[in-house]
Amino acid sequence: MQVDLLSSAQSAHALHLFHQHSPLVHCMTNDVVQTFTANTLLALGASPAMVIETEEASQFAAIASALLINVGTLTQPRAQAMRAAVEQAKSSQTPWTLDPVAVGALDYRRHFCHELLSFKPAAIRGNASEIMALAGIANGGTGSGYH
Numbered sequence: 001m002q003v004d005l006l007s008s009a010q011s012a013h014a015l016h017l018f019h020q021h022s023p024l025v026h027c028m029t030n031d032v033v034q035t036f037t038a039n040t041l042l043a044l045g046a047s048p049a050m051v052i053e054t055e056e057a058s059q060f061a062a063i064a065s066a067l068l069i070n071v072g073t074l075t076q077p078r079a080q081a082m083r084a085a086v087e088q089a090k091s092s093q094t095p096w097t098l099d100p101v102a103v104g105a106l107d108y109r110r111h112f113c114h115e116l117l118s119f120k121p122a123a124i125r126g127n128a129s130e131i132m133a134l135a136g137i138a139n140g141g142t143g144s145g146y147h
Helices: 008-021 031-044 054-063 076-092 107-117 128-134
Strands: 024-028 047-049 066-070 096-099
Touching (some): 008 031, 024 031, 024 054, 024 076, 031 047, 031 066, 054 076, 066 076, 076 096, 076 107, 107 128
Parallel strands (some): 024 047, 024 066, 066 096
């Protein structure tokens, strides 16, 4: 398998474009990393927003430049809000990323993540065990810090 890597010039150009556009990023993320995610996006020149209420998630996804779905602290109400945001992102052609935290270890989140895959994320961010679990190759992945 060949991996296509960005050159330093391509990376610099992509970062320049990112700064120029200052994207509004809708982050529906794990409670543990919300502050880190927001600060990282701010440092890169983006405008993060952590809109997680079901009543607002779909509406906000329609105006966002991008959507991040991280299932690290998944609850039924949060899943409902995430589903609404992803449906709207697909309808609005807004790119979205799925971070399937511990997808291989827990049935509820595995089923939920497989449901979300039908909405075609632009990217999937995960460790090897999470990607393998999503692909149906293996189960048991629990996240980056679990031993």
